[in-house]
Amino acid sequence: MTDSTIIVLITLIIVLPIIMTPVIFFASRYSERLRNSLAVITSGLTFALTIALYPAAVQGNVVQQTLFEILPRLELSIRFDILSFCLAAISSFIWFLCTIYSLDYMAKEHACSRYYPVLILALGSCQGIYFAGDFFSLFVFFELMSLIAYILVIHEETEEAMRAGYKYLVMTIIGGLALFFGIIIVFELGGTVSLGVGSIIQETSFLALIAFICFLIGFGMKAGMFPLHVWLPDAHPVAPSPASALLSGVMLKTGAYGLLRVIFHVFSVDLMLSGGWDTILGVLAVITILLGSAVALTQTDIKRRLAYSSISQLGYILLGMSILNDNAITGAVFHIFSHAFMKSILFLAAGAIIWKTGIRKIADMRGIGRQMPVTMGCFSVAALAMIGIPPLNGFLSKWTLSLGALDAGMPFYVLVLLISSLLNALYYLPIIIPAFFDVPGGEDHGTGDQHEIKFNIKEATPGMLSPLVILAICTLVFGLTPNNIVFILSRLTSAFLLLGGAL
Amino acid sequence: MELLRNIADNYYYMVAVVLFVIGMYTMLTHSNMIKKVIAMNIMDTSVFLLFVSVGYLSGGRAPIVDEGLSAAAYANPLPGALMLTGIVVAVSVTAYALSLVVKIYRYYGTCDYDEITDIRSRE
Amino acid sequence: MGPLEHLPVLMVVIFFCGAFLMPLLFRWARPICAPLMVAILAAALVMAIIILQSVYQLGPQLYHLGGWPPPWGIELKVDLLRVYMLLVLFVISLWIFIYALRDLGNELKEELIGWYYTLYALLVGSMAGIALTNDLFNLFVMMEICAITACAIISIKEDRECLEASFKYLILSAMGTGCFLLGVAMLYMATGYLNYDYLHGSLVEAIALYPRNLLLAAALFIVAFGTKAALFPLHVWLPDAHASAPSPSSAMLSGLVIKIYAFALLIVFYEVFPAEMLQGVPLNEIILWLGSLGAMFGSIYAMLQTDLKKMLAFSSIGQIGYIFMGIGFNHEMALIGGLYHVGVHAVTKAMLFMAAGVIIYATGVRKISDMDGIGRNLPLTMAAFAVGSASMIGLPGTGGLISKWYLSLGALEMGRPFFVIIILISSLLNAVYYMPIVINAFLYHGEFQFRVKPVPRVMLATLIFGMIVIIISGVFSRPAVVLLEDAVSRFF
Incomplete structure (x- = not known):
């Protein structure tokens, strides 16, 4: 594949959803069907275009192209390499499925003519983040996506949603300003913020440390890193379920992606190690993992529990980044994929349950597996993958991460995992086991009248189930052996990054 | 001693500065609007005095050019000319300020800022 | 060069002429008032663009008012910095004026609108003058015109808040002007010049002779421009004045008037005062x-x-x-x-x-x-x-x-x-x-x-x-x- 083809494809991937946003908005005035099908077609097309880049990614093509200069020495540019491809592919895939899922899920909701354009615009800006060729463009798309995600978060417009949204917005702006500070320091020290240069900052200094901390705040905030995770458990559950799935499954990863770029393009592995900055990241990651898991235990609302679980899972990715060797980075990248699959399933399944029955409390979900076997089946597969049961992809990422930790001589991290x-x-099994093996309503509930003992199946619509099933299959397929496409891509990405990641 | 002589030599500067400070103080602290306007004039006048005194040459003639006299014999005409402009400006500002005071008086029946604040807080 | 030579002064004078015409036209030929104002503003914008081109080709230019050379005559200067300011000024004042055409009827009495146009033209003209001038005393005159008209486009609404706010603004503005004039006197005493370029030249020597005078002058300038531009502790007049004024006036005051004083401070500090002086204190x-x-x-x-x-x-x-x-x-x-x-x-x-x-x-x-x-x-x-x-x-x-x-x-x-x-x-x-x-x-x-x-x-x-x-x-x-x-x- 030639460079120019790649550039055209990338530009299309970014521009297509952004152009389609107003089209979808105006289409919604004429017909809902037209609007919905346009949304699905756009996200599907974006996914297809992204996948078309696969051969270029595997061949190791790297393309960097300046679009135009905003300021002297500061440009808007795009870039393609294997890391961009991985993230763009997984997010457009999940986006496609979530859009399909939305068709039925959102049919009951209000303000759909706002929801779909926003969803597609968020897709465009998300792809923009991954294909940005320098930190400034990345920052622009990052802010755009964060602000657009706000509209998804507060979609329900309830009091609770508005409060969570405001918290999210303030944190986003703090993160954005921190990023701005970090980028400007890099520009000051290195004279460029392009991703095509390799390590922009060559030696440690006070300013460089400040820059690192700023990036950590900016991207870590997005990735739900401790202590900046406070917005996440409020914001993710209040959004409509397909949006929660995207927020947790895909948009969190932009933070992780940004940090990967910072570690390998602004600084370098040697710089990180010599400054001891990997330790900062490592400590924060460990706290994030343990804290997320521990707090998830105490949650009674299923979506809140899932949100806390996301925090701890992002901790794995950060942990992999802090270890900085081949296996660990492979694990981190692979976990970006795995977590996207798993957490989307969990949120979409929870959404299906809420959609069908209105139940949000975990205690009320006894026996639901008998009424909605497919939904809960997928949920269980994802939950087991989260726990790390062998044939599923969660196991493979944990295994690789542990190998990385052992390679680096840090068995403590394995213990944390x-x-x-x-x-x-401890927090997933009490959802799954009662769901399948208890009777609805529960025997210990004296007042179980509202959930009568019924075994009739009342699943959600096929439109909502099929994304779930597809994702569940992915969880299984990409976990069976390390010889699958995704794992190989992760390996290649890790090798590419550790070589310096530049042109 | 030298300080005193300096002051004595430059007494007109001192006068100008004293006037300036009187004007500024009154303008900022007095609550009566008319007094504020007067103080504004005092302040402006002090600067005019200073300017004109800069151009004055003791024993110098008015700058009407005669044959045979060197330029050093004339007082500097430029500050005087400038101050004429300055006075015109000050007059127009004063007129405008007074017209505002009249209008405010029509609304409140007083020219005193504190009383106006009282009236407004009672409403 | 031909007539193009006079563009710098035309950019100021055209507004003052317009200001005189407006009340007359408003009485006898009301419909052409607004189009004429738009035409004046647009003409000024076109002139600014032409000047930008000629500055790019020929470099900075000086214009001697009435043919009197400095240090006696008033000098106007066009360079890239000033042209930038002028472009901002004219684009935005034209834009606000078009908005004002519809909004003023809502905020003002019908018969006052002609006077509003007068004030508007004077305000824009004086701001153009502040940006263009190369002479401290001319700057003072322009600042006074600007101050009076800026107060007047607030008080023209004639309700109580507006009158009080504009009186407060006028008094503080007059204090600023007083400080400015005193500062000018200090500089004049030390050097005998009022032209920026001459001042700059002789200040380099004067700084050794009268360090205190010049410092005082600089401090007075900071107070003067700070008051007028609402620099932090001197901002007390701004909230009332900008909030109570008719909306086009608020836009004008907040958008341009305070900026022009900041710009004047910049010019005085960078063009008049020598760099050594700013290093000492x-x-x-x-x-x-x-x-x-x-x-x-x-x-x-x-x-x-x-x-x-x-x-x-x-x-x-x-x-x-x-x-x-x-x-x-x-x-x-x-x-x-x-x-x-x-x-x-x-x-x-x-x-x-x-x-x-x-x-x-x-x-x-x-x-x-x-x-x-x-x-x-x-x-x-x-x-x-x-x-x-x-x-x-x-x-x-x-x-x-x-x-x-x-x-x-x-x-x-x-x-x-x-x-x-x-x-x-x-x-x-x-x-x-x-x-x-x-x-x-x-x-x-x-x-x-x-x-x-x-x-x-x-x-x-x-x-x-x-x-x-x-x-x-x-x-x-x-x-x-x-x-x-x-x-x-x-x-x-």
Whole structure:
């Protein structure tokens, strides 16, 4: 694939959803069907275009192209490499499925003519983040996506949603300003913010440390890193379920992606190690993992529990980044994929349950597996993957991460992973087991009248189930052996990054 | 001693500065609007005095050019000319300020800022 | 050269002639008043563009008024810096005027409109004069015209708040002028010149002879321009004046008038005072600190306001702080940032005041808490408000980001990351008070409680123009920045 083809494709991937946003908005005035099908077609097309880049990614093509200069030495540019491809592919895939899922889920909701354009615009800006060729463009798309996600968060417009949204917005702006500070320091020290240069900052200094901390705040806030995670458990549950799935499954990863770029493009592995900055990241990651898992245990609302679980899972990715060797980075990248699959299933399944029955409390979900076997089946697959049961992809990422930790001579991290897995089991199994093996309503509930004992199946619509099933299959397929496409891509990405990641 | 002589030599500067400070103080602290306007004039006048005194040459003639006299014999005409402009400006500002005071008086029946604040807080 | 030679003075004189004609025409030929004003403003803009071209070709030019050479005569100067200011000035005043055509009928009595045009022309002309002049005394005269007309476009509304606010403004402004004139006297005593270039030349020597006089003069200038531009502790007059004025006047005052004084301070400090003087005493530091305090406190006060226009006025105090920071850093990058912010904030704040004006026009609502849900009734207006807010916060894609970028870069180049943090905190505070308005306007769960009058298309068109300019200034900022780089490079 030639460079120019790649550039055209990338530009299309970014521009298509952004152009389609107003089209979808105006289409909604004429017909809902037209609007919905346009949304699905746009996200599907974006996914298809992204996948078309696969051969270029595997061949190791790297393309960097300046679009135009905003200021002297500061430009808007796009870039393609294997890391961009991985993130763009997984997010457009999940986006596509979530859009399909939305068709039925959102049919009951209000303000759909706002929801779909916003969803598609968020897709465009998300792809923009991944294909940005320098930190400034990345920052622009990052802010755009964050602000647009606000509209998804407060979609319900309830009091609770508005409060969560405001918290999210303030945190986003703090993060954005921190990023701005970080980028400007990099520009000051290195004279460029392009991703095509390799390590922009060559030596440690006070300013460089400030820059690192600023990036950590900016991207870590998005990735739900302790202590900046406070917005996440409020914001993710209040959004409509497909949006929660996207927020947790995909948009969190933009933070992780940004940090990967910072570590390998602004600084370098040697700089991180010599400054001891990997330790900062490592400590924060460990706290994030343990704290997320522990707090998830105490949650009674299913979506809140899932949101806290996201925090701890993002901790794995950060942990992988802090270890900085081949296996660990592979694990981190692979976990970006795995977590996207798993958490989307969990949120979409929870959404299906809420949609069908209105139940949000975990205690009320006894026996629901008998009424909605497919939904709960998928949920269980994802939950087991989270815990790290072998044939599923969660196991593979944890295994690789542990290998990385052992390679680096840090068995303590393996212990953390094990403890976290145990905690995962403690908060996921009490959802799954009663769902299948208890009778609806529950015997210990004296007042079980509202849930009568019924075994008739009342699943959600096929439109909502099919994304779930597809994702569940992915969880299984990409976990069976390390010889699958996703794992190979992760390996290649890790090798590419550790080589310096530049042109 | 030298300080005193300096002051004595430059007494007109001192006068100008004293006037300036009187004007500024009154303008900022007095609550009566008419007094504020007067103080504004005092302040402006002090600067005019200073300017004109800069151009004055003791024993110098008015700057009407005669044959045979060197330029050093004349007082500097420029500050005087400038101050004429300055006075015109000050007059117009004063007129405008007074017209505002009249209008405010029509609304409140007083020219005193404190009383106006009282009236407004009672409403 | 031919007639083109006289363009610099024409840009000022055309307004003064227009100002004299307006009341007469308004009595006998009312329909041609507004088109004539538009024509004058447009003509001035065209002249500024022609001058920009000739400055690019021939370099800076001097114009001797009446043919009298300096140091006796008045001299006007056109260089890139001044032309930039003039372009900002004319574009925005034309734009605000078009808006005012429809809004004034709502705010003023019919027979006063002709006088309003007079004042408007005088105000724009005097600001052009402030930007163009190369002579301190001429600057004084222009500043006085500007001060009187600026007060008058507030008090023309003739309600109690306006009269009081404009009296307060006039008195403080007169104090500023007094200080300025005293400072001019000091410089004149030391050197005997009033022309910037001559002053600059002889100050280099005079600084050794009269160090105290000159320092006093510099301090007086800071007070004078600081009062007029609402630099932080001297800002007390601004909130009342800008909030109570008719909306086009507010837009004009917040958008341009305070900027022109900041610009005059910049010119005096960089063109008149020799660089050695600023090194001896930390005058720059004072401006820098006052600017950053303004950026913080202006935003904090703005958060506490319940009246929309008051909030916008306090926000101006914060934003002018950025401009003074840009002047105070004494670094090329920061100065570019400050100057760019002059333009960006002029557009943004003018547009925000216009949006507020449209809201008042259509609904009569002034309180922020009454504006919940207004976005459904006035979508375009609130969209403009949202874009303006984004620029105030400095979100990417708006001009606010570019000026913050350069300001921060300058701060870092000077090795003072602390001030970057101040800029960022102030941006965050801006977000905290602008965002809820936008959010509640669009996403409030309920109906807007007030009756909504239809808004004239011209007003909406001006808002759309503002949005476009803000976005262009954030995306295609390169030409303006390159122009500014050329303009300020001679100072460093």
